[in-house]
Amino acid sequence: MESLESRRCLATVNFFPELGMLAIDGDGAANDIRIRSTSADDVRVVADGRDYGAFRGIETLRIRTAGGRDFVDVSLGATFPYLSVALGQGDDRLNVTVADPAGADPAVDPPEPDRVGRIRIDAGAGDDFVDVNLGATFPYLSVALGQGDDRLNVTVADPAGADPAVGDPAVDPPEPDRVGRIRIDAGAGDDFVKVRLPHDRYFMDIDMGSGDDVLQVIVGDRSKLGGGR
Numbered sequence: 127m128e129s130l131e132s133r134r135c136l137a138t139v140n141f142f143p144e145l146g147m148l149a150i151d152g153d154g155a156a157n158d159i160r161i162r163s164t165s166a167d168d169v170r171v172v173a174d175g176r177d178y179g180a181f182r183g184i185e186t187l188r189i190r191t192a193g194g195r196d197f198v199d200v201s202l203g204a205t206f207p208y209l210s211v212a213l214g215q216g217d218d219r220l221n222v223t224v225a226d227p228a229g230a231d232p233a234v235d236p237p238e239p240d241r242v243g244r245i246r247i248d249a250g251a252g253d254d255f256v257d258v259n260l261g262a263t264f265p266y267l268s269v270a271l272g273q274g275d276d277r278l279n280v281t282v283a284d285p286a287g288a289d290p291a292v293g294d295p296a297v298d299p300p301e302p303d304r305v306g307r308i309r310i311d312a313g314a315g316d317d318f319v320k321v322r323l324p325h326d327r328y329f330m331d332i333d334m335g336s337g338d339d340v341l342q343v344i345v346g347d348r349s350k351l352g353g354g355r
């Protein structure tokens with residue numbers, strides 16, 4: 127009987143073409159959501175073991191896993207502007223990887239609105255583990271870890287091609303849309319937050335909240351840092 131109960135755990139996947147929104151809603155049990163771009167436009171969804179195939183024309187991807195110990199893995203090659211993940215209660219695990227578009231050179235191809243840009247993560251209550259790996263041209267990341275002893279890793283890749291941190295300002299003037307913004311609210315609990323950035327041209331707003339917290343911010347891992355603007 128118990129195995130029957132657990133097999134009932136099934137996320138709901140709805141695509142609203144008029145809104146360009148793909149909404150994935152978990153239930154109170156442990157959901158397993160895996161999302162992967164299969165080409166420049168297609169996003170494939172596997173939820174609780176069921177393959178929903180590929181979706182095209184997504185502008186907003188909204189994932190809500192509700193209670194339970196949920197696992198969410200999102201790996202994208204940058205195809206739409208808005209990603210929102212709410213993990214709800216429970217000790218959840220979230221991996222988000224958003225690569226820069228293939229061959230993207232931020233000096234030649236500034237970020238365009240048709241790529242993954244704004245990312246909002248709300249881990250909710252529970253001891254959550256959130257791992258975020260971003261390409262260098264993302265514009266906005268907001269993470270709220272909520273209550274619980276949470277762990278967050280954020281890594282931003284080195285820019286492909288010309289490095290805006292060391293570019294020639296005369297040829298390649300700094301532009302606001304090349305600088306990402308990162309907001310982190312760690313909430314209550316004993317949290318561990320680690321942020322790795324390739325250069326210092328990101329706006330950072332970090333509130334560790336109450337609890338016995340650890341914050342590590344590593345800017346640049348090579349001596350090229352400080353190459354001037």
Ligand SMILES: [Ca+2]
Nearest residue numbers: 153191193194
């Ligand atoms: Ca759930």
Ligand SMILES: [Ca+2]
Nearest residue numbers: 214249251252
């Ligand atoms: Ca949670």
